[in-house]
Amino acid sequence: MSDVIPRSMPEASLLPWAPELSGEPAAAAPPPRRPRPGFGAAMLLPLRLAWRQLRAERARLASAIAGVLFACVLVFMQLGFRSALFDSATALLSAMRADIFLMHPLTTVSFKPEMLPRIRASQAMALPEVQAAVPVYLAQATWRNPEDGTRRPVQLVGFDTESGVMDFPGLAPLIETLKRPDTMAFDLRSRPEFGAVPRLLAERGPFQVQLGNRQMEVVGLIEIGPSFGADGNVVMSDVNFRRVVKERQASQVDLVAIKLKPGADPAMAVERLRAVLPADVRVLSQPDLVAHERDYWETATPIGFIFAFGSLMGLIVGMVIVYQILFSDIASHLREYATLKAIGYSNAFLGRAVLSAALILAVLGFIPGLVISTLLYDVVGKGTFLPLEMDLSRALSVFGMIFTMCALAGLLAMRKLRDANPADMF
């Protein structure tokens, strides 16, 4: 059958590239110039293909999302606990508001302080930019629960509350009252085992509580929060502190708090204090003091490792689940992938489709994971008195981890694409 092709075809627009028909100089036969695909098309088309493929198998999609969600919640909880424990570990020092602190160099953590001589406070006054320096006494004593009589150790903080050198949240209105003998302020965020002190205070006004071997009067509330070292805190004047802790010599102090004159540069003052004072004190700004305490909990205890390990396990489990899903998706569609390669799709395109699927799973798993974790933070935070709060930077970093996890799973699964050999399609 000889084929004379009529030039006047009804579907002129459907004419193929066929130089043998049009009489183009086909000897050189340049392949038709195709513009490079735009970035949008190069990314969106594989993304759409991946989404259509994921959507087609609901059960598989649901199990993949569940896997990502699981990893997401696990990592959020681990990081939340970790940060909450560090935050609460440093709650006492974070609440102490003064410009500069002096501490004994051998003090590793605030609830086991090495003492330094009180004279260092006076020596610090030698610098003109120091307005005042007061000793701070730390100790633990037993507190008798005013409701049921049980006893429990509580952290005592004693310093010259009148001097205005150091402040705690809620302390200011109590300064006059705390001057009276045998008075103290109670940390309202202490654990409930100390008794419902805020409620009792509201009902009866100031009332007596046994602290150590002494009857002391609770006159007000401050806000610090429980830490690893102590379940509760009370703040009092240095005079009242020595009434409770009789064996303590006034000349041996645990910290010195320093207030600078207005306009003085704290960093400069720290440098100059280091030059002036002998080697038996360490000079720290308030953030450095908190960092020092946090560093102890991070490095000298297994806490940091435990939570990092837990997060990593969550990510690995999530990665394995996502990898399994993507791998079986490719394996069961090997013929289709090979067909796409045969009709001219590149490995790179199909690789982008697999990665897109991984990233879709990352997003679809992260969103419910974020919601569930936020709810869990609320519930668990109320149950454990740990400061569990969702914040943006943690949400973003967890999303980054989940994203990386899914991308790695996608890259691993992409190796399976090599098995899709279009030559085997015939």
Next chain:
Amino acid sequence: MQSPIQLRGVTYAYGTGDLARPVLRDVDLTVAPGEVVLLTGPSGSGKTTLLTLIGALRALQQGSATVLGQQLAGATERQRTAIRRRIGFIFQQHNLLGFLTARQNVAMALELDPATTERERLARASEMLAAVGLAEKGESRPDQLSGGQRQRVAVARALAGQPGLILADEPTAALDRQSGGDVVRLLRDLARRRGVPILMVTHDPRILDIADRIIAMEDGRILPANEANSASAA
């Protein structure tokens, strides 16, 4: 005018060294523009290997092959991918993507061309489906179609990209007599109207009549024309 397919001395072997098993020996083949060529022969005669070499699905080992103006000897993977985009493939199985509708499957062949918009691609896919008589089935998924209908979608996909050449491997193998004959005649008519040459591997004696030329292969060689004709007459 240049031939869409020109093979000179193509030799191909699977395996290497002592284990090398030659499947093609010194094959010369030229397909003229617009020609419909059927490739027959017993299994193991090398016809499918020949088809995959022409389709740039395998790298050429020896000899020269010019397909649509591109020399395949020494072509890179990138060049081979590019040439595949200008070839319409039809397989034994329909190999449609199960999670896409018929229309989306056809449009997949057009997404390779970044110059088109989504609207153009879908419109063109609809035209192609109408051309194969499946205008009403555009939104059906492959599992909602009969075997013949699926293969017709595959024909639409192969033609949608305005290929310069159609390569088909036993397109009727999975179909009954009636729908198999319908599909290849449809393919032949559509290709002929567009002036696209077809190279089709087939065992199916019921469709030999669509060919302009029948080539018989045996033991990796192309049989002389008179033997081929007697084979087709058989």
